Amino acid sequence: MLTATKGLTMVIKGEGQVSRARGRPRLFDRTAALDRAMRVFWDRGYEGATFDELIAVMGLSPSSFYNAFGSKEALYREAVGAYLTGPGGFFPKALAGGGPAKDAFARLMMATAAAYTDDVGPAGCMISLAGLHDAPDRADLRDFMREVREGSRTLMIERLNEGVRNGDLSEGIDVAQIAEFFETVSRGMAVRARDGADRRTLEKIGAMALDAWPGVPS
Amino acid sequence: MLTATKGLTMVIKGEGQVSRARGRPRLFDRTAALDRAMRVFWDRGYEGATFDELIAVMGLSPSSFYNAFGSKEALYREAVGAYLTGPGGFFPKALAGGGPAKDAFARLMMATAAAYTDDVGPAGCMISLAGLHDAPDRADLRDFMREVREGSRTLMIERLNEGVRNGDLSEGIDVAQIAEFFETVSRGMAVRARDGADRRTLEKIGAMALDAWPGVPS
DNA sequence: CTATTTATGGAGTATCTACTCCATAAAGAT
DNA sequence: ATCTTTATGGAGTAGATACTCCATAAATAG
Structure with missing residues (x-):
């Protein structure tokens, strides 16, 4: 007879009490x-x-x-x-830290290179390349994935706006454009990781992307 | 009774003669x-x-x-x-023109933005995102697509080497690294196009990628 | 205790997917 | 004319895929 030691279904009751379902x-x-x-x-x-x-x-x-x-x-x-909330947690975490926005994006690029190539899971990203080739009757899943991807771009935009507020990015800068660029590099890195690119290769790609940061000589 | 006016199977014979099969x-x-x-x-x-x-x-x-x-x-x-040889022909064509390597890659970015968003075919690229999520028994197709993608990177490397020979890129430059970067941006643009990004958006991404060109202040 | 609710085991199934078979048609070769 | 080769029409099919059904088990509620 089996005993369920880890799969117990718990229910949060009204007054904060916990009981078995x-x-x-x-x-x-x-x-x-x-x-x-x-x-x-x-x-x-x-x-x-x-x-x-x-x-x-x-x-x-x-x-x-x-x-x-x-x-x-x-x-x-x-x-x-x-x-x-698990393997993809590197993304908001890398962006969240303090300092100039460019530092946050540098962290993001390095964290992305690491996450896409570590042995914790399959190469690449679960979000970047999913729902891109589905049949019309799966339009709902496709829309869902597009929204998830849009969510990561929104996080980037918010972090860039924080940089504008903090004064490390100039007022009139096109934050949406910068986010588009770094999202594109991230999605491309997911493809490269799937094809076997290693961490160091992705890190160099990320470093090069940072060279495109506005207003800074390379 | 149907007549086959366009589908005639022709055979090239030994001495250059053409006859029906x-x-x-x-x-x-x-x-x-x-x-x-x-x-x-x-x-x-x-x-x-x-x-x-x-x-x-x-x-x-x-x-x-x-x-x-x-x-x-x-x-x-x-x-x-x-x-x-058809819709993907923009790629070698954009790279092939004369002038500095950077000009060729600028043409490539703009041509990519146009090709991924025109109404000649579906959004994005047939090569960039295919064979990335196949089951183990389709490893052959996956390898095939990876090789095709590698072929486009090889074209980039050859064009960069031409730039080194012509003197518009310095001798010790890491051409493989530059090719990796622009391939990554291209693949990412294919994802963005699939998600609905328009031509102008992709063009700005491509222009920003060019800002990462080595040794040039933005 | 009984009733109710939720989970499980195991067999079954409608639909789809890529492919096959074979009789027949239409061409060139001899 | 006959043979060979290649193309077509149309029915058929083995296997996979996602899912369903139902009898039974194990918990709580009253």
Whole structure:
């Protein structure tokens, strides 16, 4: 007889009390299963990740899978969230630090080079290259991924605006343009990482991108 | 009764003579069918382009398709060739012109921005984003696409070496590094085009990338 | 205790996807 | 005319893919 030590479904009750949920407790760790699925999607993309492979790495039967996650698409959306708060966390973290905006973007480029090539997960980025070639009936997923990518550009813009407020970027500067450029370099680095480019190569690309920083001689 | 006016199969004979091939002539224009298939692959990627959609736009029955093209994968490889000599022709063309290497890369960036956003075909590039998320049993296609991408980087390197020979780039310069950078920007522009970035946006990204050109104050 | 709720095991399935088969048609070769 | 070669029409198919069903198990609620 199995005992569920990690997969206990907890429920936050009204007055802050925590109790076990009703019904039979699940026998697997939902968070761990999601993490494994996320890595398959990261490596294979949405279409490339087959249902059988997903439930295999998650260690689930079809019924347990559908009971816990609903559908392949719902799982994918959750997996994107898990990526953003997990392996993708380098992105907001690198931007968040203090100092001039250019320093933040230098950190971002170096962190991107590292994250796209480390052995924590597949090469490249789960966000940059997903949902780009889907059939018309998957327009919703495509839109979703575009919005996620737009979110990272928004983070860049906000950090650049902070630089304008702090005086390290001039008032009239086109922050959207700078964000577009660095987003483009990031997406391109994801392609290069998929094709096998190593960390040092990506770091040099990132350093060169910084040479395009406005108003600074190289 | 149909007559085959454009799809006649010609054969180049030994002494330069041209004669019709043996067997029943095909009733469709192979080149035109390939071109239509290429655009579907361009838009959907390899996996996203279904067999039924391909033969529908090509106007072929399954038997005519297999007789003429062999398999979906063989068709794809031919379609990549058709892209490279067709819509992808802007790439070697922009690099080929005379003048300093930097001018050639400026032309390349502007031509890329135009090609990725014109209404001749789907947004973006057929080469940049294909074969990046395939299952292990499609490793051959993935390798093929990586080699095609490597080919474009090689063209860049050759053009940069020409600049070194012509004296517009200094002797010790890292041409591979510059090529890596501009390839990365190109691949990233393909992602941005897929997400809806317009020509002007891509042109500004390309112009900013040129600001990273070595040894030149922005 | 019974009722209710949630999870699981395991077999089953509609649809799609890329491909195959074969009888027939239309050309050149002899 | 006959043979060979290549193309076509149209039905058919093995395997994969994402998903469903249902009987049963294990928890809480009352």
